[in-house]
Amino acid sequence: MVFYAAGYALYLNSDQIPQQARSILVNTKVVAALGLACWLVFYAIFHYNITSSLKYLPVLCSSVFSVIFSYWVVFTFEKLRMKESRLVKGVVDSALVIYIMHYPLVxxxxxxxDGYLPDALPITYVAVVTTLGLICSAALYLLIKQLPLMSLLFGLKPARVQNMPATHPRS
Incomplete structure (x- = not known):
């Protein structure tokens, strides 16, 4: 829900993205430092086997990091000013739906x-589960895109109707 709200807020205020991209919270050095701090907190909790309520600190830290990192990614791509193509437009339009839907699907x-994939191959297990989750999320995106109410809820812009040039009858 946090990422849905963040994405929808960006969608509604997309004209303010250039100003927001200069915020200290989405500075590359700050984002990298926060990522390193999250990694160090995870390491300390597991290395020292901390079992008190401090064991939840890495999860809270990484939750904050993931929101800030998500905004950093959006603002970084905004600064790149990539030429819009069908591929870029498709990735941008589908990102929120796929991101939100892949968690419950995975x-x-x-x-x-869990009972069908062998325990001896954790990489295979993660790869299969993640691939299935992403494929089904992409399929849900294609379905959501066709439903006007769901499309509105996910902030998908309606397809542009291209005006055909008027043809004048020959005199």
């Missing part, structure tokens, strides 16, 4: 396939 597939 959890569901992990639960369903």
């Amino acid at each position: 959890i569901t597939f992990a639960w369903l396939l």
Whole structure:
């Protein structure tokens, strides 16, 4: 829900992105330092086997980091001023839907396939579950794109109707 709200806020205020991109919170050095701090907190908790309520600190830290990192990615791509193509437009339009929908799908597939995928191959397990989650998320994006209410809820812009040039009858 946090990422949905953040994405929708960006969509509604897209004209303010250039000003927001200069915020100290989305400075590359600050984002990198926060990422390193999250990694160090995870390392300390696991290395020292901390079991008090401090064990939740890495999760809270990484949650803040993931929101800031997401904005940093958006603002970084905004600064790049990439030429719009069908591929770029498709990735941008589908990103929020795929990101939000892949979490519940990955959890569901992990639960369903837990007994079928061998324990000896954790990389295969993660790859299969993640791939299935992303494929189904992409399929949901294609479905959501066709439904006007769902399209509005996910901030998808309606397809532009291209005006055909008027043809004048020959005299």
